[in-house]
Amino acid sequence: MRARSAGRSLGAGGRRMADAVLFEFLHTEMVAELWAHDPDSGPGGQNMSLSVLEGMGFRVGQALGERNPAWLPPSSSPWAPQAWPGDPPASAWPKCLPLPPRLSRETLAYREELDILKFLCKDLWMAVFQKQMDSLRTNHQGTYVLQDNSFPLLIRMASGLQYLEEAPKVSSRW
Amino acid sequence: MGYGIGTRLVEDFLARSCVGRCHSYSEITDIIAQVAFKMYLGITPSVTCNNSSRNEFSLILDKNPLVEFVEELPAGRSSLCYCNLLCGIIRGALEMVHLAADVTFLQDRLKGDSVTEIGITFLKKPEEKKYRRKK
Numbered sequence: 001m002r003a004r005s006a007g008r009s010l011g012a013g014g015r016r017m018a019d020a021v022l023f024e025f026l027h028t029e030m031v032a033e034l035w036a037h038d039p040d041s042g043p044g045g046q047n048m049s050l051s052v053l054e055g056m057g058f059r060v061g062q063a064l065g066e067r068n069p070a071w072l073p074p075s076s077s078p079w080a081p082q083a084w085p086g087d088p089p090a091s092a093w094p095k096c097l098p099l100p101p102r103l104s105r106e107t108l109a110y111r112e113e114l115d116i117l118k119f120l121c122k123d124l125w126m127a128v129f130q131k132q133m134d135s136l137r138t139n140h141q142g143t144y145v146l147q148d149n150s151f152p153l154l155i156r157m158a159s160g161l162q163y164l165e166e167a168p169k170v171s172s173r174w
Numbered sequence: 175m176g177y178g179i180g181t182r183l184v185e186d187f188l189a190r191s192c193v194g195r196c197h198s199y200s201e202i203t204d205i206i207a208q209v210a211f212k213m214y215l216g217i218t219p220s221v222t223c224n225n226s227s228r229n230e231f232s233l234i235l236d237k238n239p240l241v242e243f244v245e246e247l248p249a250g251r252s253s254l255c256y257c258n259l260l261c262g263i264i265r266g267a268l269e270m271v272h273l274a275a276d277v278t279f280l281q282d283r284l285k286g287d288s289v290t291e292i293g294i295t296f297l298k299k300p301e302e303k304k305y306r307r308k309k
Contacts, residue, residue, distance in 0.1 A: 019214040019216075021183075021186055022179075022183075022215075025182055026179060028178075029175040063243075
């Protein structure tokens with residue numbers, strides 16, 4: 001499906017169209033729907049459902065990044081995304097998907113790994129959940145632990161052990 | 175999916191909006207358009223009544239936040255009701271307050287119509303009919 005090019009900011013300063021609770025309800029239904037349709041209830045089917053969920057989350061994350069110009073360097077900057085010589089022509093790209101901007105380490109506004117992680121904890125989490133992540137820890141050897149003490153999509157299940165089995169499905173999308 | 179969302183959403187709506195009991199189908203449709211849509215999607219569709227028996231209404235949406243990033247439906251999916259979720263939500267919410275209704279898209283901008291129109295047809299409850307016969 002052809003989508004409009006980036007133009008709206010989804011960050012805290014941008015205009016938000018829909019109430020936050022709608023997203024939580026939609027997410028719950030999506031997980032339930034994808035899980036219910038899989039005929040294979042064994043580990044193979046579960047892995048398939050989890051990977052579909054993860055793929056959807058991946059696409060959402062991509063779209064969020066494309067649509068928030070505040071997260072990319074300004075177009076006048078030398079670090080703005082450019083077309084690369086090896087890129088396929090726009091006509092070769094399926095019309096149902098937006099053409100993603102080609103970014104590399106050199107053109108990204110965030111060049112350090114820590115900057116990228118900080119972006120995840122602050123900007124991305126704020127745009128999606130209207131709150132920042134609670135803590136970020138690292139062992140300085142490439143492993144990072146991001147901690148959210150009150151993850152909005154799981155908080156309603158967290159009060160007892162009733163939903164212990166369902167929790168991984170909900171969190172796999174992220 | 176929309177139906178599942180609607181059955182849960184109506185509780186959240188009633189808790190946050192504190193609307194009183196409605197006395198007619200047109201009042202219900204007005205509340206959906208002016209309070210619920212405004213609260214959740216930030217838009218206010220206009221309401222029209224389609225028949226004289228006052229149980230068929232239309233919500234005309236000038237602006238639909240769900241299609242903000244969509245220009246056209248993909249090839250081979252021209253019959254797709256992209257926002258059918260909204261119909262399910264309305265139907266689920268009404269059912270949880272004991273009102274049976276048929277909710278469908280009558281017009282869709284993504285399919286080339288000039289506006290997006292959602293039709294709500296309230297179905298008469300069997301108990302009501304029995305009551306009227308006894309009268």
